[in-house]
Amino acid sequence: MKHLIVAAHPAADSFTMGLTRTYAAELEKLGHSQRTYDLYRMGFDPVLAAHELVPVSADHPASADVVQAQDDICAADALTVIYPLWWLSMPAMMKGYIDRVFARGFAYEAHNGIVRGLLAGKKSVLITISGAPLPLLVKSGNWNAVQVLQDTHIFRSAGFELLEHLHFDEVEPHLAKATVEKHMERARSCARQHFAAD
Numbered sequence: 001m002k003h004l005i006v007a008a009h010p011a012a013d014s015f016t017m018g019l020t021r022t023y024a025a026e027l028e029k030l031g032h033s034q035r036t037y038d039l040y041r042m043g044f045d046p047v048l049a050a051h052e053l054v055p056v057s058a059d060h061p062a063s064a065d066v067v068q069a070q071d072d073i074c075a076a077d078a079l080t081v082i083y084p085l086w087w088l089s090m091p092a093m094m095k096g097y098i099d100r101v102f103a104r105g106f107a108y109e110a111h112n113g114i115v116r117g118l119l120a121g122k123k124s125v126l127i128t129i130s131g132a133p134l135p136l137l138v139k140s141g142n143w144n145a146v147q148v149l150q151d152t153h154i155f156r157s158a159g160f161e162l163l164e165h166l167h168f169d170e171v172e173p174h175l176a177k178a179t180v181e182k183h184m185e186r187a188r189s190c191a192r193q194h195f196a197a198d
């Protein structure tokens with residue numbers, strides 16, 4: 001299978017980016033091909049420009065980086081998106097990727113307020129990280145908000161079959177080595193569970 005991994009964290013040595021490398025390496029170990037979009041390191045421009053709101057035509061061609069990013073989604077069987085929860089949402093870098101790349105006409109169509117996803121047939125995995133404990137997020141209703149806005153409103157609405165939303169909670173600076181390794185093994189196990197037989 002072909003995988004596209006899209007990750008957003010400003011620090012290359014962060015837990016988030018370490019997790020991204022571990023997950024990517026496990027997919028390769030399973031015999032899959034993968035391409036990682038490390039949005040910060042590749043200098044992805046997250047700002048949607050006014051001209052990108054105009055329907056694409058000969059006079060209004062799409063931006064080259066968006067076309068490339070959309071081609072890379074089309075070429076992939078599965079998309080894995082990895083980011084820390086910032087203010088219970090995704091970093092602006094990731095939001096900008098979604099705004100620009102999951103464009104109307106590519107990721108969805110909408111008629112009379114009804115949205116139809118255009119990326120049906122593709123699988124996705126969502127991996128998020130929080131400082132707060134998951135039980136606290138669940139109790140406050142915040143986890144439900146995350147699931148409604150991110151799992152459902154973005155990924156399922158675009159047509160993806162969301163295989164798993166894997167979440168790592170209580171991720172603070174200076175985690176014990178053993179805790180980090182336990183988390184890395186959960187990421188490897190997620191890759192194996194969904195993609196071992198392919």
Ligand SMILES: Cc1cc2nc3c(=O)[nH]c(=O)nc-3n(C[C@H](O)[C@H](O)[C@H](O)COP(=O)(O)O)c2cc1C
Pocket residue numbers: 009014015016017084085086087088089129130131132133171172173
């Ligand atoms: C700008 C910002 C906003 C954050 N907002 C939240 C939040 O709303 N809820 C939460 O549990 N953690 C929040 N955190 C904590 C991060 O989710 C957590 O520190 C991070 O995921 C740990 O992973 P890292 O080491 O890869 O950065 C926030 C961190 C930053 C920098």
